[in-house]
Amino acid sequence: MAATAKLARQIGALATKSGGGWYGPHMAAASRAIAERLPLVDLVLEIRDARIPLSSEYEQLRNYPSSSRRIIVMNKMDLANRSQIKLLNFLLARVRELKRTNYFNYTAVIMLIGIPNVGKSALANSLHQIGRISAAEKGKLKHAIVSPNPGETKDISSFKIGSHPNVYVLDTPGVLPPKILNTEVYSKLALTGSIRDCLVGERGIAQYLLALLNSSDEYKKWAKLSMNVNDRTFLDLEAEGLSSCELDKKQKRQYPTDHTQDFIVHDVRRTLFETISFFDGNVQVGEDLSRLIETQFTSLREAFQVPVELGEEAQNKVAAKLLNLFRTGRLGHYTLDSLPWHT
Ligand SMILES: Nc1nc2c(ncn2[C@@H]2O[C@H](COP(=O)(O)OP(=O)(O)OP(=O)(O)O)[C@@H](O)[C@H]2O)c(=O)[nH]1
Ligand SMILES: [Mg+2]
Structure with a gap:
């Protein structure tokens, strides 16, 4: 693996020398918008790519204080619908638990955050579809754009995934730090x-x-x-x-x-x-x-x-x-x- 790691470092070094092209004004604005909302949401779901569970860490969350409100989800494990139903039920149960101690806030908000292209929008769509399957709004389902290219989502948008209490997920633009030293x-x-x-x-x-x-x-x-x-x-x-x-x-x-x-x-x-x-x-x-x-x-x-x-x-x-x-x-x-x- 030594030769492979060396090649990876060489390729990475060549690319990083050309400057932080992955970090533009859009990403800076998204990073600020996410940081502003972070203290206001009930749960933070950090989506990572299961192929790189460490390298796909959302760096700004490293020192996030409340671990009880932070859940890490490994995506791209080719989740079957079944496990997404499990994830949805887990999230709704977690929200109800939080509401018991904090019931003055009737609507719960879960923010999906992560580096670009880990599947946040795909997950938001699945949770929205499964969560609203029997709801009256079924015909009015929203759809986040999912794409194989990073940087597809430009704005934060919300998707309802449950009622009683009302639960929303916020899909957010993917963010990387301005400098990747490794x-x-x-x-x-x-x-x-x-x-x-x-x-x-x-x-x-x-x-x-x-x-x-x-x-x-x-x-x-x-x-x-x-x-x-x-x-x-x-x-x-x-x-x-x-x-x-x-x-x-x-x-x-x-x-x-x-x-x-x-x-x-x-x-x-x-x-x-x-x-x-x-x-x-x-x-x-x-x-x-x-x-x-x-x-x-x-x-x-x-x-x-x-x-x-x-x-x-x-x-x-x-x-x-x-x-x-x-x-x-x-x-x-x-x-x-x-x-x-x-x-
Ligand atoms: N194999 C596989 N592909 C997935 C999975 N989830 C998402 N994808 C694919 O990954 C790509 C990126 O998905 P998106 O949902 O657009 O990713 P994102 O995190 O919203 O990306 P940005 O908006 O750019 O930050 C798309 O081609 C999806 O089809 C998964 O669980 N398994
Ligand atoms: Mg997206």
Whole structure:
């Protein structure tokens, strides 16, 4: 992991040198608006990205005094609706408990806060929908905009999630501190999508992703994809009188070339498995790791069916497609922060 961490720090350092581009007037204003409201709300729900439970901490809350009013939620664990119902019931029960000691305030407000892109708006929508499912207002449900790009929510808005007492959640804009000193944390935030790709460059982020994949065991799960290809080459294809190349072309012609199609994801996983397992160097050594990543970019271009004629631009396209697969969970599940084992 040492070579991977080094690469993460290098990429993070390059990006942070270019200045705090992630922190604009919008974020500064949002940060002030959140800080002003913080003392007025009944509960604060800090949303974190389960892949980076430490790096996605909302820094301004570190010294937040009342821990009884602060709840941390790990999002993106691909919560089923069931667990969101559980979360809603838990929140409503918590509000009722607080109201018993503070019943003069009839309406309760829960503020969702977190760094950009952790899923605050998606969670606000779910809680609102589940909370209002049997309510008369069902037809008038509001909808917060959810997007894969960070910085989508610009203003604080409220969503009703319960009655008796009336309970509202406030969806807020994602906020990061103006300075991120830890360059490795910076790279993790870029990889998980909390910092806009253009600030780091998709290619650099994809190199970091490949370094992580190369030093984790996830790729071993894709061994059977490689074997399937061989099986097909020797048995089925012969029976059908097709070469493996002909079969591949035949299959691919049936679909539009969308990099999220199953067969492309399959090819990408197989390519990653083969490049890692046939590699003759040591991925813990920086130079070897860079050599492997370079080879992988070339092989992945084919897997993603990016035309070679695009030249340099082809590399950027490969990087963008690879990041998209990672961020939608199609390259496996990862925890990027090293946690003490007891957490
Ligand atoms: N896999 C997965 N994706 C999620 C989950 N929650 C949200 N997302 C996705 O994460 C992306 C960001 O979600 P948003 O709800 O817009 O995030 P946000 O925290 O409101 O972002 P900002 O408004 O930019 O701060 C979207 O592409 C969502 O579809 C989840 O539990 N699992
Ligand atoms: Mg949002």
